[in-house]
Each structure stands twice: as C-alpha cells, then as structure tokens.
Amino acid sequence: MSAIITLTTDFGLADAYVAAMKGVILTINPEAKIVDICHNIKPQNVSGAAFVLSTAYRYFPRKTIHVVVVDPGVGTERRAIILRTPAADFVAPDNGVLSYVMPDHSEIRPRREMVAITNQRFWRSPVSATFHGRDIFAPVAAHLSLGASLADFGEKITSLKTLPLPRPQRSKDGSLIGHIIHVDSFGNLITDVRQDDLPRGEVTIEAGGKTISGLSRTYAGGKGLLALIGSGGYLEVALREGSAGAFLNAHSGDEVIIKTRR
Amino acid sequence: MSAIITLTTDFGLADAYVAAMKGVILTINPEAKIVDICHNIKPQNVSGAAFVLSTAYRYFPRKTIHVVVVDPGVGTERRAIILRTPAADFVAPDNGVLSYVMPDHSEIRPRREMVAITNQRFWRSPVSATFHGRDIFAPVAAHLSLGASLADFGEKITSLKTLPLPRPQRSKDGSLIGHIIHVDSFGNLITDVRQDDLPRGEVTIEAGGKTISGLSRTYAGGKGLLALIGSGGYLEVALREGSAGAFLNAHSGDEVIIKTRR
Amino acid sequence: MSAIITLTTDFGLADAYVAAMKGVILTINPEAKIVDICHNIKPQNVSGAAFVLSTAYRYFPRKTIHVVVVDPGVGTERRAIILRTPAADFVAPDNGVLSYVMPDHSEIRPRREMVAITNQRFWRSPVSATFHGRDIFAPVAAHLSLGASLADFGEKITSLKTLPLPRPQRSKDGSLIGHIIHVDSFGNLITDVRQDDLPRGEVTIEAGGKTISGLSRTYAGGKGLLALIGSGGYLEVALREGSAGAFLNAHSGDEVIIKTRR
Numbered sequence: 001m002s003a004i005i006t007l008t009t010d011f012g013l014a015d016a017y018v019a020a021m022k023g024v025i026l027t028i029n030p031e032a033k034i035v036d037i038c039h040n041i042k043p044q045n046v047s048g049a050a051f052v053l054s055t056a057y058r059y060f061p062r063k064t065i066h067v068v069v070v071d072p073g074v075g076t077e078r079r080a081i082i083l084r085t086p087a088a089d090f091v092a093p094d095n096g097v098l099s100y101v102m103p104d105h106s107e108i109r110p111r112r113e114m115v116a117i118t119n120q121r122f123w124r125s126p127v128s129a130t131f132h133g134r135d136i137f138a139p140v141a142a143h144l145s146l147g148a149s150l151a152d153f154g155e156k157i158t159s160l161k162t163l164p165l166p167r168p169q170r171s172k173d174g175s176l177i178g179h180i181i182h183v184d185s186f187g188n189l190i191t192d193v194r195q196d197d198l199p200r201g202e203v204t205i206e207a208g209g210k211t212i213s214g215l216s217r218t219y220a221g222g223k224g225l226l227a228l229i230g231s232g233g234y235l236e237v238a239l240r241e242g243s244a245g246a247f248l249n250a251h252s253g254d255e256v257i258i259k260t261r262r
Numbered sequence: 263m264s265a266i267i268t269l270t271t272d273f274g275l276a277d278a279y280v281a282a283m284k285g286v287i288l289t290i291n292p293e294a295k296i297v298d299i300c301h302n303i304k305p306q307n308v309s310g311a312a313f314v315l316s317t318a319y320r321y322f323p324r325k326t327i328h329v330v331v332v333d334p335g336v337g338t339e340r341r342a343i344i345l346r347t348p349a350a351d352f353v354a355p356d357n358g359v360l361s362y363v364m365p366d367h368s369e370i371r372p373r374r375e376m377v378a379i380t381n382q383r384f385w386r387s388p389v390s391a392t393f394h395g396r397d398i399f400a401p402v403a404a405h406l407s408l409g410a411s412l413a414d415f416g417e418k419i420t421s422l423k424t425l426p427l428p429r430p431q432r433s434k435d436g437s438l439i440g441h442i443i444h445v446d447s448f449g450n451l452i453t454d455v456r457q458d459d460l461p462r463g464e465v466t467i468e469a470g471g472k473t474i475s476g477l478s479r480t481y482a483g484g485k486g487l488l489a490l491i492g493s494g495g496y497l498e499v500a501l502r503e504g505s506a507g508a509f510l511n512a513h514s515g516d517e518v519i520i521k522t523r524r
Numbered sequence: 525m526s527a528i529i530t531l532t533t534d535f536g537l538a539d540a541y542v543a544a545m546k547g548v549i550l551t552i553n554p555e556a557k558i559v560d561i562c563h564n565i566k567p568q569n570v571s572g573a574a575f576v577l578s579t580a581y582r583y584f585p586r587k588t589i590h591v592v593v594v595d596p597g598v599g600t601e602r603r604a605i606i607l608r609t610p611a612a613d614f615v616a617p618d619n620g621v622l623s624y625v626m627p628d629h630s631e632i633r634p635r636r637e638m639v640a641i642t643n644q645r646f647w648r649s650p651v652s653a654t655f656h657g658r659d660i661f662a663p664v665a666a667h668l669s670l671g672a673s674l675a676d677f678g679e680k681i682t683s684l685k686t687l688p689l690p691r692p693q694r695s696k697d698g699s700l701i702g703h704i705i706h707v708d709s710f711g712n713l714i715t716d717v718r719q720d721d722l723p724r725g726e727v728t729i730e731a732g733g734k735t736i737s738g739l740s741r742t743y744a745g746g747k748g749l750l751a752l753i754g755s756g757g758y759l760e761v762a763l764r765e766g767s768a769g770a771f772l773n774a775h776s777g778d779e780v781i782i783k784t785r786r
Contacts, residue, residue: 012709016580019561023583037281044765056278059285075742129741131755185274186305217391218337231393299543318540321547447536448567479653480599493655503568
C-alpha cells in the first residue's frame with residue numbers, strides 16, 4: 001500500500017541504524033515510500049529535532065507518517081506515542097519532540113488524536129531496550145501505513161509532553177528580545193521572532209555584538225551581515241556568502257535584540 | 263506519473279531544506295522517484311556543483327529531470343531556467359551551474375531548448391525570496407514530470423549563462439599545464455586534462471611539488487603517489503590508500519604540469 | 525520489476541559516485557527500489573564495511589540485493605562475486621567484505637551459492653578500471669533484480685575470501701579479553717563480546733583505563749560510563765548523553781576486559 005513515511009533521527013550517516021529501520025518498514029510494507037528528513041540531529045537534541053521537523057512536515061502530502069527517533073530515554077518509562085492531526089501522523093517518543101507540531105494545530109485541537117503505543121502485537125520481538133526505532137517505531141509506522149487504526153496500537157491519551165518553546169520578549173526599554181533557535185548549515189541564525197512580532201517601521205537588529213540596520217529581502221541583498229525573514233517565516237541573521245554563525249560565534253539560545261530605529 | 267527527479271544542492275544534510283523540496287515534489291507527483299545526487303556542495307560553489315552534476319547525469323535514464331539548487335542569487339534578478347537536451351531536462355538558476363552540461367551537447371545544439379521560468383502558475387504561493395528550491399524549482403520539476411510542456415513554464419530563451427571552464431594550456435617549453443577542478447572525498451585530485459589532451463609517449467606529472475612517472479591503470483597499481491585516468495575520463499592524481507589532497511595540500515585551481523619523459 | 529537493492533560504499537556524500545551507481549541501476553531496472561545502507565565507511569576500510577553491513581542486512585526482506593563497494597583492489601585481479609543465501613543476495617568484491625555475512629549462515633551452508641562475476645554481457649562498456657561500482661556491480665545488481673540467474677553472471681565458485689574476525693579470548697587469570705570492533709556515531713564502543721560470551725554473575729568491564737560495574741539495560745539506565753548489550757547483541761560501552769569514544773579516547777581494535785565481580 002503506497003504511503004509516505006519520513007524519518008528524522010540523531011543516528012548520523014556513519015552507521016546502518018537508519019537502514020535497519022528502512023529494512024523493517026519495507027519488510028512490512030514493501031510499497032512504502034521512505035523519505036529522509038534529517039539524520040544529523042545532534043545526539044539527544046530533542047528540541048533541535050522538534051525544530052527541524054517543523055520546517056519540513058508541512059510540505060508533505062496529507063496522511064504522510066512522520067517518524068521521529070531522537071530518544072535519550074529509550075528503554076525507560078517514557079511513552080511511545082502516535083499523534084494524528086489533519087496534516088499528518090507522527091510516531092515518536094513522548095519527550096517533547098513534537099512540541100513545534102502541537103501548537104501549530106491548536107486551532108484544530110478537537111480534531112487531533114493521540115495514543116500511547118502499548119500493544120506489542122505490531123512490535124518486533126524481542127524488543128531491544130536500546131533501539132526502539134527499529135523494533136517499535138519502524139514497525140508501528142509501517143503497520144499504520146497499511147491502514148491499521150489508531151486504536152489498534154494502544155489506549156487513547158489526552159496530552160503529550162511539550163517543551164517550553166522560546167518566544168521573543170519585550171524588554172523594559174521597548175526593544176524586543178529574540179533568541180536563536182537554530183543555526184543552519186549555511187551558518188544562518190534562525191530566531192524565534194516572526195514577521196508579526198516585529199515592530200512597525202525601520203528596525204535595527206543586534207546579534208553577537210554587531211548591529212544590522214533594516215531588513216533585506218534576499219541573502220544577496222545586503223553587504224556583509226544582514227537580516228531577513230527566512231523561508232520558515234522567522235527572522236534570520238545571515239552573512240553574505242559566509243556563515244553568520246562562525247563570524248559572530250553565535251549559537252542556539254543566544255539573544256538577538258530588535259529595536260525600532262529612531 | 264512515474265519519473266525520476268534528481269536533486270543537487272548546497273543545503274547540506276543537517277537541516278530539512280532538502281526534505282521540504284521532496285515533500286513539495288511528492289505532493290504534486292506522488293509517483294515521482296527522487297534521487298539525491300549531492301547535497302554537500304560547498305555553500306554557493308556554483309562551479310563545484312556544475313562539475314559534480316556532470317559526473318552523474320549521463321548515467322541516468324533519458325527524460326530524467328535534474329534539479330540543481332546552488333543559488334547565491336536567490337530572490338534577485340537572476341533567471342530560473344529549464345534546459346531540455348536529448349539526454350535529460352535540467353531545472354536550475356541561470357548562474358552557470360549547467361556549464362558542464364551545455365558543451366557536452368554542442369553537437370546537438372539544434373536539439374536543445376531553453377525557457378525562462380516566469381509563469382507563476384506552477385509555483386508555490388507565496389514564494390519565499392530565500393528558498394526558490396522549495397517554492398519554484400521543486401514544483402516546476404514536479405509539474406514537468408507530470409507532462410507539462412516547456413512552453414507552459416515561460417518564454418523561450420536562446421542562451422544561458424556559462425562559466426569559463428578551465429582547460430589545460432600548452433606552455434612555451436611544450437609542457438601541458440592542467441588544473442585541479444575537483445578534490446573528491448578520497449582526496450583524489452581530478453584535473454581538467456582528458457586522455458586526448460595527453461602527449462603521446464611516457465609522461466611525468468608534477469603536482470604539489472612532487473613528480474609522478476607514468477600513468478597507473480588502477481589506484482592499487484602504484485606505490486604512494488600515482489596518476490591515472492579516472493572514471494570520468496580526466497587525469498587524476500591519487501595517493502595509494504590515502505588522500506593525495508591532504509598529502510600534497512592541493513586544492514581546486516592548483517596547477518598540474520604534464521611533461522613528456524625524455 | 526520491483527526489487528530492493530541496497531548500497532554500502534566508502535564513497536562519502538560529497539561526490540556523485542553513489543548517484544552514478546543509482547542512475548545505472550535505474551536505467552536497467554526503473555522499478556528498483558534503492559536503499560542506502562551507508563556511504564561513510566572510512567576509505568578502503570573493508571572490515572568496517574563488513575561490520576556495518578552485518579548490522580543492517582538481516583532487517584531487509586528476503587531476496588533483497590545488497591551491493592557493497594569498498595574496494596581498494598578495484599581494477600586488479602581480485603574477483604567480483606555474487607553470494608546467494610536464503611536471507612539475501614550480495615554483490616561485492618571478493619576482499620572479505622562479506623565476512624560477517626558468511627558465518628551467519630554456516631548452518632545453512634549447503635544452501636548458499638557463489639559465482640565469480642566474469643560474464644561481461646551485463647557490464648557497462650567500456651569498464652573504467654577505477655569504478656567497478658558503476659560499471660560492474662551496479663549493472664550486475666540491476667540485472668539480478670530483473671531475474672537473471674546466477675549462472676548468467678559467471679562460473680560457480682566454492683569459497684570466498686574472509687577476514688579473520690575478532691573474537692574475545694580467555695586470559696590466564698580467567699578474565700575475558702574482548703575487542704572494540706566499531707565506534708558508532710554516538711561514540712558507543714561496540715565490542716566482539718556477545719551476551720553468551722559473558723561469564724555468569726556480576727561482571728566488571730574495563731575500557732580505556734576505567735572500570736564499569738555491572739550491565740545497564742538502557743543508555744539512560746546508568747550514570748556516566750556504562751555497559752550494556754546493544755541492539756546488535758554485542759556488549760557496548762557507552763557514556764550517558766555523551767561519547768564514550770571521545771571520553772576514553774578509544775578506537776576499533778582496543779581491548780575491553782570483562783571480569784567476574786567478587
């Protein structure tokens with residue numbers, strides 16, 4: 001049965017852990033179309049995976065099944081869950097890795113469903129205590145793609161663990177304090193500031209001790225350091241034909257200050 | 263509709279930019295078969311992407327659609343184009359990234375077609391000024407794979423931007439001056455010297471201050487540093503079970519001198 | 525004809541060598557489903573590829589064709605071979621890269637078949653002396669996936685080259701000396717010690733000058749350095765939320781000593 005299953009993990013590309021998951025999926029559903037979202041999430045970086053997933057899932061067809069295995073608690077009491085939304089299904093550990101997906105759908109909260117994966121019928125046997133990606137998440141996603149109903153996998157639950165997501169804050173002097181939430185592989189600094197958060201009028205952006213005047217429209221539209229609204233809708237700081245992250249020695253969590261220009 | 267679409271980008275594998283493109287393609291054409299050519303092109307390295315593409319496209323079936331997104335000018339006035347050749351279709355920014363593909367087909371120049379992508383009907387909306395890969399190139403390639411005709415995408419054009427490609431030169435003393443055009447991940451130094459460029463008889467090759475006598479047939483066929491005609495038809499300098507690039511501290515653009523042995 | 529072909533190489537992801545192989549396969553069998561096992565095997569590391577392959581192949585459907593191209597002897601007299609087992613087919617150079625696959629099937633030795641790939645009918649022409657992955661292994665795998673019989677590819681052979689695989693040894697004082705056979709991308713140290721090799725009762729594990737008391741069940745189940753039976757069934761040394769490899773400066777080949785706790 002044709003279906004798209006995506007994979008997001010921190011397994012890297014130097015081992016065969018991802019391939020083992022693909023083999024398990026294809027053994028159960030040979031027609032599954034498996035797409036890699038990212039396997040270079042930093043080890044155990046749940047919030048990083050949550051963000052990267054959020055930049056991709058919305059571009060896939062409805063009914064896509066997104067499997068996320070960034071799972072420092074594998075083998076412990078943390079739950080394994082399925083989240084069904086009108087946009088897609090998500091199969092993941094209940095550790096906050098779906099945090100960016102949940103609020104997205106707050107307006108359709110009544111239409112989302114969640115189950116804890118407890119029915120071992122769909123698992124590989126025996127289950128390794130250290131590799132639920134292969135032994136639980138992959139076979140569950142494959143059976144889901146074959147049409148198994150949510151109730152087949154376990155009991156309904158009413159909430160998931162979510163991470164506190166960074167949001168820009170207003171400081172006393174009226175400036176907006178944003179935070180870098182992701183440094184991409186170009187070295188672009190993606191912040192938690194959305195277009196709507198920006199004050200009206202001309203702004204200056206302070207990052208890593210440097211000040212940028214105004215927003216550019218494109219990466220080629222400024223000289224040196226520049227700021228723009230990136231493709232995910234967030235304010236980004238970039239360096240023309242270079243890495244802003246390296247240039248400013250900036251990292252996730254660092255502050256970015258937006259002021260209205262006088 | 264079954265069709266092969268390949269992707270070549272400088273997006274790296276630590277983000278979900280490539281996956282977003284795949285999601286867009288599969289939303290439009292769920293039957294598309296997407297193959298990665300390379301996503302580790304150095305950021306904004308248009309000539310590097312042009313070369314890497316040239317080493318792969320000819321091995322794909324005819325009618326394959328090759329999408330290349332190494333695009334430092336994204337969002338600016340640079341054109342987005344489709345090049346149709348008897349070998350394949352190419353969808354890319356008009357920045358020279360198809361330079362190695364164009365001369366290949368000079369003999370069939372009358373049979374190639376080019377359009378500027380201007381018809382927004384096939385684009386995602388709104389279009390991000392920073393991610394045409396997702397919002398223009400991916401949906402255009404997907405609609406092309408569904409059978410849209412070239413004319414649907416925009417007006418015919420008669421030339422593309424091309425980069426000056428390095429070619430070996432003859433020096434006054436009769437030796438041949440070649441250039442390293444690519445250092446592969448083994449550290450092999452691939453030059454712009456083709457078999458036909460080599461002088462007849464026994465040659466010596468000077469690279470990074472070292473001299474190699476004669477050509478080997480295989481990587482295992484010499485001791486230490488060796489030279490051979492690689493799988494792309496170019497003269498390569500290699501180090502047996504090591505990296506010639508690291509050993510010689512050699513880089514793209516460096517000269518390699520070929521002399522006839524006396 | 526639908527069929528799964530997996531690829532394991534040391535080609536890395538910064539070039540288009542892997543893509544060239546995929547293009548060749550899809551030109552011959554457009555229905556082939558190609559799955560990457562790993563392309564980041566260290567250059568020419570035959571035993572590393574042998575191990576990584578062994579951690580993945582058993583999870584794929586029967587009749588999967590596994591192509592392995594870690595091939596320092598490409599173009600020399602080393603044979604190219606096909607190994608057929610009840611679990612899968614393997615297409616590879618005869619350099620020991622299938623060593624972990626062979627003993628697995630010792631119980632079914634009578635049911636395995638091997639041929640030397642000598643019939644050039646299925647090769648690309650001309651064959652590059654440096655890239656048999658593209659010109660021999662890929663087209664052979666593709667034709668195999670279309671149903672060609674083993675005998676079509678060359679004459680039957682009765683043995684393959686195998687590497688001496690590390691096995692734990694008993695020392696004079698009764699302790700067990702294991703060896704690190706792989707450091708994965710989390711920095712987990714995977715040893716050649718299987719559950720069955722372990723002495724009964726409580727054990728201590730010495731690695732990199734540190735001593736670990738007892739086995740944990742999960743990566744989250746210990747503090748700091750810990751030992752457990754990993755997902756492949758081997759004893760692993762891990763560092764909670766860190767890299768044991770970096771912490772202990774440990775590498776493949778290093779010894780790990782298991783003692784019974786008194």
